[in-house]
Amino acid sequence: MKKNSETAPAVHYRTASQTLIDLLANAVWVEEGALKRGPFAALTVRDVHTIYAISMYEEKTASQLARMVHLSPSAMTTAIDRLVQKGYVERRRSKSDRRVVKLGLTHQGRILYRAHQAFHLKMTQAMFHGFSDDAAGILEKALDNLKNYLQDLLKE
Amino acid sequence: MKKNSETAPAVHYRTASQTLIDLLANAVWVEEGALKRGPFAALTVRDVHTIYAISMYEEKTASQLARMVHLSPSAMTTAIDRLVQKGYVERRRSKSDRRVVKLGLTHQGRILYRAHQAFHLKMTQAMFHGFSDDAAGILEKALDNLKNYLQDLLKE
DNA sequence: AAGAAATACTTCGATAGTCAAACTATCTCA
DNA sequence: TGAGATAGTTTGACTATCGAAGTATTTCTT
16 A cells, blocks of 8 residues: 555545544543443443543552552542442552552453443444455554654643 | 354453443543643643633523533623633623623633534544555544433433 | 650531522413 | 523632641651
8 A cells, every 4th residue: 555646635635634533532521421320320421431541450559540540649539438438439548558559450340441442433433434454553653653753742 | 244153242342341431531631731831821630621611602501501511500690700700701691682692702712612523623634644545434423322322312 | 765746537617519490581382 | 562582700618739837757966
């Protein structure tokens, strides 16, 4: 797939950029809507992201998590209170340093984690729909480009 | 760009999906951060989106706008209050139907509109960086796929 | 090893954004 | 003309958030 024309891709950018805006704006509401209909109706999108950030695998501390989801430590305390109370998250005081609180998912939390993962996987599939492997590679590269760009912006 | 190979792109999906999650999660904070550093520090991301939704071109009514940004009418009233007070938006009572409030951007609002547009255009450029026209076409198609998928989900 | 400083988290008080319900003004149509 | 519908606003209650002060624990300093 080489070739090309003189018509600058700048033309694409305009519409693509608009699409991207719509996309980012809608994504939250789609997630919100999907949530409200499912078995996790009592959770907000932020709750879900917090649970997702805790993740299945490595234990995280409360303050790590606060940084990850951009909450103040105090807000994180109450956010965790909520999630503990609803049965998605467990507080585990660290043995080695009894100040720190390690967070883990309960069984229910793990179920939600997988559901969230599946939700996004379906989105991805929709995005790649009908594409060849080559095209999929391109797409992946583009997503990576964007991710890196945003991460650089965040660091500044 | 045709098709080929049996090796399912499912492999791609996993990582791409993860990238997509990170991306959607980060996008808000990048925007927030960019906002805080710029000359529009007094605005929230939601404010900016509301202003952007009002748009330069066609006048919108308050309730149209409320639907677009997923706010209740009453919340929209106070959101507009904020934006009027800060000098980005104008309320114009419709001549033909004096119940309805048409919304328009002030000069300052238009400046913000363009800045927001430029911000996203840069994101898009980063995403397309180094791509041929063909590749760009694929990417555009993918974005469109995703947008449609999300919009369908929203409608359900 | 004792006291001072730093760290991790929590509690508290204040604030801001949200919604639903009640309200006002205006329009439609029968 | 009057009953009901519509567009937006006001009100009251609620919730998430933050910053500041507080508690418990650890680390550093001398």
